Amino acid sequence: MNTPSPAPSSLHPPRRSAWSRLCRVCALGWLLAAWALQQGVSAAPSAPSAPGTAQTFGPLISAQALATQPTQVRIIDLRDDAAAPNVAHIPGALAAPYADWRGPSSNPGQLLPLPRFTALVRRLGLNAETPVVLVASGDDPSDFGAPARVYWTLKWLGLKHLAILNGGMTAWQAAALPLTRQPTPAPTPSAFTPQLDDALLATRPEVAHDLGHPSTLLLDARPKAFYLGREKAPAASRPGTLPGALDFDNLRWFEPGSGALPAVATLQRIAAQLPQQPGAVQIVSFCNTGHWAATNWFVLSQVLHRPHVALYPGSMVDWSRADAPMAHVPTRWQQLRQQLEQTWQAL
Secondary structure, three states, rough: OOOOOOOOOEEEEEEEEHHHHHHHHHHHHHHHHHHHHHHHHHHHOOOOOOOOOOOOOOOOOOHHHHOOOOOOOOOEEEOOOOOOOOOEEOOOOEEHHHHHHHOOOOOOOOOOHHHHHHHHHHHOOOOOOOEEEEEEEOOOHHHHHHHHHHHHHHHHOOOOOOEOOOOOHHHHOOOOOOOOOOOOOOOOOOOOOOOOHHHHHHHHHHHHHHHOOOEEEEEEEEOOHHHHHOOOOOOOOOOOOOOOOOEEHHHHOOOOOOOOOHHHHHHHHHHHHOOOOOOOOOEEOOOOOOOOOHHHHHHHHHHHHOEEEEEEOOOOHHHHEEEEEOOOOOOOOHHHHHHHHHHHOOO
16 A cells, blocks of 8 residues: 655755756666666576586587697697607697597497506596597598597496587688697606496397387488498498487588587487478487497487487497398399409498
8 A cells, every 4th residue: 555755844845846856767767777787697598618518518618719728738649640759739639549548340330348448548647537538630521430439428427528620720820820749748657447328228138129119210321322232341240220220420420521520400400301200309420430420429319418318339330240120131143243352342
């Protein structure tokens, strides 16, 4: 209930009282405006925090941005010749060729024994909180699978702050950034202990359990010819794909001839073309040996933040060598003909 205003005092004429009220209203308005502005500032994204934190680091980093990172960022050079003498590299980069992270030639996608992964991470001086940038050659889209697979491996092992140099050494050199041929001193080994994130991993028994389940989209990252059984990896026992799998060639993320991923908006438009499986709530990415599949996993899970995306590291080599059921398997006569054609083309 509103009460009547008291009569103006004889010491303050009505005109002066009205002016005071107006001043108080203006002051209140300014206070409210300042409060609203402060709320808007608080709701806006916070200022960038120190490099290496989860808010500002990764999953992709440009060559120019990497050049401004502090020295505590650990750069891991995955190129095949990274450990060779006199190879030009980014100053401070440590050599850990991609082959160090891979399984045997009979099953390249197979995970190494956990003690070997642990020893490798410790040798590089890494722990769970170390900001790590992975560098490959960046020559072509297929090369992107190397840092994507190592990124997945480190994340599965429990490292938290990871990034891939987008475009690799090709982008670094195109930006005319410094190079050195001096070997990087070995870091002090860490005492890293793995904390496995098995939500990222799809094992063969888990994939076998998911066959035919509409809740899981089995996504083949290989070119169409592999998906249709017209080609196979050398280590695979048979051509073909997982029963019920749908295909999405990892090359579709890249501009022709480029080894760098495009802008997020472009990736989102490409992701809209993913095959749809009604009822699917999780994705298992696979290929021949978990190389191309790592690119699909990386883009969907890390860049576009889709939940429940896992990688089957052994992929079709592991699956076919286990004599598990497959789809799109050609007849023996068709396989012989394909082998003859491939041999002829290789001559």
